[in-house]
Amino acid sequence: MxxxxxxxxxxxxxxxxxxxxxxxxxxxxxxxxxxxxxxxxxxxxxxxxxxxxxxxxxxxxxxxxxxxxxxxxxxxxxxxxxxxxxxxxxxxxxxxxxxxxxxxxxxxxxxxxxxxxxxxxxxxxxSDYVRHTAGSKLRICCTRKTTPGLRALEKYAVRCGGGFNHRFGLDDAILIKDNHIAVAGGIRPVLERARAKIGHLVKIEIEVDTLDQLQDVLDTGMADVVLLDNMDIATLKRAVSMAQGRVVLEASGGVTRDSIRAIAETGVDYASAGALTHSxxxxxxxxxxxx
The missing domain is CATH 3.90.1170.20 (Quinolinate phosphoribosyl transferase, N-terminal domain)
Known part of the structure; x- marks a missing residue:
């Protein structure tokens, strides 16, 4: 066989x-x-x-x-x-x-x-996470919180369950996190540097944890995806209203089977959960x- x-x-x-x-x-x-x-x-x-x-x-x-x-x-x-x-x-x-x-x-x-x-x-x-999102546009995706040496297999298993894959490693997409922003000196400088360096097929995602930061990202027009970190349901809804489809929105942090339905109903595009692989x-x- x-x-x-x-x-x-x-x-x-x-x-x-x-x-x-x-x-x-x-x-x-x-x-x-x-x-x-x-x-x-x-x-x-x-x-x-x-x-x-x-x-x-x-x-x-x-x-x-x-x-x-x-x-x-x-x-x-x-x-x-x-x-x-x-x-x-x-x-x-x-x-x-x-x-x-x-x-x-x-x-x-x-x-x-x-x-x-x-x-x-x-x-x-x-599959259980996906079941809780039925009827919504939300896609469930994994993270890099995988067993060392088994990432390709574990991300494959997520797809077997009906989920989607986030980046496989540090080399296949740009994800600007809070520490990158801090070291680079702010949202606009870090996005300008990233946009100047990447090829035309590489996407840029940036993490924000406040709506003010989201507005700063939107004002630059240089991000493709915004990761909304540890925002409650009311804040996620406001973020969707602010973005008006200009960027893809991903909810992350506190994504559980108990919360995933409410997250799906906010209108965000993706939710990432490390628990899919680490727990x-x-x-x-x-x-x-x-x-």
Missing amino acids: NPTTLLHPDAFLSHLAIEQAVHRALDEDLGRAGDVTSIATIPETTQAHAIMVARQSGVIAGLPLAVEAFRRLSPDIHIAAHVRDGDAVAAGIHVLTMSGPARAVLSGERTALNFVGRLSGIATLT APNFDIALDIDA
Whole structure:
């Protein structure tokens, strides 16, 4: 099975990223001597049949990484997928079934489950946020508050859950924050310097925490997006009225499942939530040997 066939149809994830992540994870788990438990207790020719099963309802993500992990350990493991990334599942659903060398199945179990559990947890939480915005124009997006080394995967999981990605790193968009403004000497100087340096395809976003700052940004006409930091609902509504569509507005700070509906109703365009990646609970997924 080609793992990429299980990717979400709107995937922003390369097969190279999958291969690199799986290689690191297997190297971390197998170490210098391999799976000494399976080697010591399972004859080399023993075959096994196993089922990956969801133990809760939610949205699945990470299956291409699970398949890649097993495939790397043995090309003789045959895997059938019953869902693909981005699919909603109920508790008890069989996600993958596999058969092949027992040692390889057992050695890849934890790596595969770690990927699917982590990424499905993010996708499921994101889906819950998105559900609370139904009927509005608001788009939910993630932040750079990701697990070091796993950013591409975690941002992919956000998309599996129906969310959108903010910038991937410091190198793909300009986001001017309060400390940049302080060091540069104010809103107009920092925007003038940014606009003078960037290419025509690069967007500029700037963070403000007061309506006076928002007005200063609007007066310059040099920002594409304004991040409204930690503003309450009444202030967000006033910001939307002030902007009148001249810039894209993003709410950030205090964006929770309890607040997201009210934020959506203010009329802002985006809301970013670090919780999608830094606080998503692990999805309950298991691998059972089918004797």
